[in-house]
Amino acid sequence: MPTSGPEIEQLIQLLARLPGLGPRSARRAVLHLIKKKEQLMLPLSAALDRAVAAVTVCEVCGNVDTVSPCHICADPRRAESGMLIVVEDVADLWALERAGVGAVRYHVLGGVLSPLDGVGPDDLTIDALLRRAPEFTEIVLAVNATVEGQTTAHFITDRLAPSGIRITRLAHGVPVGGELDYLDEGTLSQALRARTAL
Numbered sequence: 001m002p003t004s005g006p007e008i009e010q011l012i013q014l015l016a017r018l019p020g021l022g023p024r025s026a027r028r029a030v031l032h033l034i035k036k037k038e039q040l041m042l043p044l045s046a047a048l049d050r051a052v053a054a055v056t057v058c059e060v061c062g063n064v065d066t067v068s069p070c071h072i073c074a075d076p077r078r079a080e081s082g083m084l085i086v087v088e089d090v091a092d093l094w095a096l097e098r099a100g101v102g103a104v105r106y107h108v109l110g111g112v113l114s115p116l117d118g119v120g121p122d123d124l125t126i127d128a129l130l131r132r133a134p135e136f137t138e139i140v141l142a143v144n145a146t147v148e149g150q151t152t153a154h155f156i157t158d159r160l161a162p163s164g165i166r167i168t169r170l171a172h173g174v175p176v177g178g179e180l181d182y183l184d185e186g187t188l189s190q191a192l193r194a195r196t197a198l
């Protein structure tokens, strides 16, 4: 039996679907929101409305922003950058930005090759990556150190081999099976500095 009205129960159920939150944390969060209705719940509701209306996917790199091209792609300091960092997910791009890796540009693949899950090259933005590649002098494959991540890196490396563009990957500090988004910023920037040729 629900202990609250449907409006509150639905809010709890929706929040419970967020990463890192379960039903218990969601219930606590909702109770906190209700207690802080003016200071927190109303501004959060308004911010969600504005974000829903504004979010878009960058047509160049696949980042999520409120404009397309995104703020990173439109940044004139990065236009000169010869380095393109290829990541699986927007969360990895944001993690690298938090780590302050410099005036680089990015490409979000939207996942990794995974035949078992039915994810093939056409399900990722690999074709778009191959089209962008000639603009750069170095492509860093910053995919996760998982089997699928490494399979994807090899696939892309094979496709880019004829171009002669320097292809590197992250090195020290990235644990095997680790996900970039969970690494601390020092580890991540070190891994980028110590990248190796594929």
Ligand SMILES: [Zn+2]
Pocket (backbone or CB within 6 Å): 058, 059, 060, 061, 062, 063, 069, 070, 071, 072, 073, 074
């Ligand atoms: Zn972009």
